[in-house]
Amino acid sequence: MRGAISSSVAFWRGKQVLVTGGGSGIGLAVSQRLAASGAHVFIAGRRADVLQRAVATLSLEAPREDDSRLLLDHHFMACDVTDAEQRVGLVSAANAAAATRQRSSSAATLTTSKHRDCVDVVVHCAGATLNKLAVRTTASDLERLFAVNVVAAVEISRLVTKQTLKVLALNKPASTIAEGEPSLVVPDLADSARFVHVAIGSVVGESGNAGQVAYAASKGALSAAFRSLAKEYGRKGIRFNVVAPGLVGDTAMSDAMHPADTERWLGQSALGRLGHTADVAAAVALSCECGWLNGQVVRLDGG
Numbered sequence: 001m002r003g004a005i006s007s008s009v010a011f012w013r014g015k016q017v018l019v020t021g022g023g024s025g026i027g028l029a030v031s032q033r034l035a036a037s038g039a040h041v042f043i044a045g046r047r048a049d050v051l052q053r054a055v056a057t058l059s060l061e062a063p064r065e066d067d068s069r070l071l072l073d074h075h076f077m078a079c080d081v082t083d084a085e086q087r088v089g090l091v092s093a094a095n096a097a098a099a100t101r102q103r104s105s106s107a108a109t110l111t112t113s114k115h116r117d118c119v120d121v122v123v124h125c126a127g128a129t130l131n132k133l134a135v136r137t138t139a140s141d142l143e144r145l146f147a148v149n150v151v152a153a154v155e156i157s158r159l160v161t162k163q164t165l166k167v168l169a170l171n172k173p174a175s176t177i178a179e180g181e182p183s184l185v186v187p188d189l190a191d192s193a194r195f196v197h198v199a200i201g202s203v204v205g206e207s208g209n210a211g212q213v214a215y216a217a218s219k220g221a222l223s224a225a226f227r228s229l230a231k232e233y234g235r236k237g238i239r240f241n242v243v244a245p246g247l248v249g250d251t252a253m254s255d256a257m258h259p260a261d262t263e264r265w266l267g268q269s270a271l272g273r274l275g276h277t278a279d280v281a282a283a284v285a286l287s288c289e290c291g292w293l294n295g296q297v298v299r300l301d302g303g
Contacts, residue, residue, distance in 0.1 A: 011289045013038035013062060013070060015194070016098035018091070018119045020081055020126035020156065023050040025251045026200055027125030029277035030284050031058060034121075035072060037285065038062030040101070042075045042094040042119075045126070051076035073101065081126050081152035091159040094119050118163045121288055124153040124199040129253055134213040142214050149218035154225050157197045157240070161229075164195050164238055195237060196288040199226050200280070201244035203301050219244070223297045230295030239294040241287040246301030249274035270303030 017034050021027035022043025035041045035058035045051050055076050061069040075097050079086040099117035128148040130141055204212050205219025223242045230240040247253075247265040265274060283300050287293055 008285065008289055009037050009063060011037075012285075015039045015120040016042065016094065016101075016118070017121040017123065018042045018044070018094045018156075018160070019123045020044045020090075020152070022076075022123075022125060023047065023054045025125070026245075026248065026277045026280045027123075028054050028057070029281040030123050030125060033278070033281035033285055034123075035059045035074065036062070038070055038072070039121070040073050040097070042077070042097055044077050044079055044081065044090050046078060046080060048076070048078040051078060073097070081156065082147040084155070087152065087155055088159065091119070091156060091163070094160075095163055118167045119160050120194055120196070122157055122160050122197045123284055124156065124197075126152060127200060129212075130215050131211050132214065133211055137214050142217070145214050145218040146221065149215075150221045150225065153199050153222060154229075157229065160197070161233060161238060165236060168236065195239065197226070197229070197238070197240045198284050198287050199223075199240075199242045200284075201242040201297060203244050203246045203299055206244055206297060206299065227295050227297070234294050239291075241293055241295070242297040243280060243283045243287060244297050244299050245275050245280050245283075247274050248277055248280060250277050269301060273302060275300060275302065 012034055015038075017031075017039045019027050019031045019034075019041060020043075022031045022041070023045035027043065027045070031041045031043050031054065041055075041058055043051055043054060045054075055074050058072070058074050060072050060074075062072060063069065075093070077090055077093050079090050081087055081090070095118050098119060126148060128145050130137070130145055132141065199222055201223050202215070202219040204216045205221075205223055208216050223244065226240040226242050233240070246269065247262070262274070266272065280300060283298055287296070287298055
């Protein structure tokens with residue numbers, strides 16, 4: 001049926017998405033979900049071979065209203081998100097990928113927006129965990145977890161947001177700028193849900209967990225930072241949310257867990273099951289698609 005296209009696909013069609021930790025686990029599930037909905041995905045991780053295999057699994061086309069197919073363009077970049085220079089290079093490369101499509105003649109039909117030279121959505125899936133009692137946790141442990149789970153995510157979002165604000169300023173109609181008015185303004189309401197940053201947090205960051213003091217502290221700090229970013233940039237049309245899952249069964253973290261700990265997580269779930277990476281990907285998609293969702297930590301643990 002002509003024009004019969006889901007609101008999910010309509011939101012994602014043609015958007016540039018940056019996914020850190022996108023080569024495996026939750027990051028790969030997110031990348032696959034968003035590519036299947038029509039997004040151009042740029043994934044980052046430490047190992048080029050893993051990323052190359054991951055990109056090969058992403059959808060290469062998505063439906064459009066006129067029943068034609070939108071060809072998708074995915075990229076990957078191997079980098080260490082805890083390295084400041086490599087973070088700058090990653091964000092520059094992701095922005096460049098969007099700018100390249102903007103310059104192509106066919107890209108003009110992908111969206112009604114005037115600008116396509118910046119990342120639309122960032123999903124922070126890169127992370128580190130640690131199971132260690134507090135008395136055995138060292139300062140180096142804390143620094144390592146905060147470097148990956150907090151500093152990398154906040155810094156990448158900061159770099160992306162700086163470019164977004166420049167693009168928004170450049171795309172404001174000159175006739176609407178009063179003399180002496182600042183150039184950074186709220187975009188049109190129809191486009192205000194477009195720019196979104198989502199971080200993968202943890203229920204441990206909200207409720208704590210014995211043996212995970214450093215991990216809980218880092219994920220709690222991440223949630224606090226994203227709540228604050230949401231308040232700073234919501235009026236600019238840039239949203240920030242956190243998806244905080246419980247134990248996800250099909251990940252390396254759960255594979256390494258002691259069976260007794262797994263049973264404990266199962267016992268805490270009203271649904272009586274562990275999560276799946278596809279569940280987390282669905283929550284990430286929803287947190288982006290719902291334009292009124294901002295500054296929220298979405299607890300995802302089966303109740």
